[in-house]
Amino acid sequence: MKKKFRDIETFNSPFELGVRMVYLLNSFQPMGADLQKLVLLDYAIVYSDDLGGPVSLHTPVPYRGGEYLSRRDIIAQGLYLMSTRGLVDAEMDETGITYFAGDAARAMVGALTSPYLRELEMRCEWAATKFAKLDSLQMTEMFAQQGHLWGAEFEGMV
Numbered sequence: 001m002k003k004k005f006r007d008i009e010t011f012n013s014p015f016e017l018g019v020r021m022v023y024l025l026n027s028f029q030p031m032g033a034d035l036q037k038l039v040l041l042d043y044a045i046v047y048s049d050d051l052g053g054p055v056s057l058h059t060p061v062p063y064r065g066g067e068y069l070s071r072r073d074i075i076a077q078g079l080y081l082m083s084t085r086g087l088v089d090a091e092m093d094e095t096g097i098t099y100f101a102g103d104a105a106r107a108m109v110g111a112l113t114s115p116y117l118r119e120l121e122m123r124c125e126w127a128a129t130k131f132a133k134l135d136s137l138q139m140t141e142m143f144a145q146q147g148h149l150w151g152a153e154f155e156g157m158v
Contacts, residue, residue: 005099012071013078013106014074015078022105024124025102035079040136087108109121123145
């Protein structure tokens, strides 16, 4: 059965997260990132204030560390969606899949000028500066140590 327009998810959808991945990967050029790193980077750009960066892009919500787990599949779907439009490229080697900005990514980022997307671009540039040299394992360890993953909001409640 075909979905009606109002039945299509907008927020936290593969499209929304795919757009964020295009902006992230565009900021990381010419480097790429694996899925794990992109999931962590998504947290970093959305809740940048948690990591000593600019004011968070979205309103910080309680238990936001748990979003990390639920977004992984949606980000993977978003990467696939954006790859079908030339906005994301994927390369596979013996270490796994690395995603890169596609040929059309720079044009898309340059063409869209809404205030939200300009703020997103600024946070992606901040994240690229701060995290570009770290691999996904180093980022996972850093985020976990800082209490940003897996329900760390419960710390100190005992």
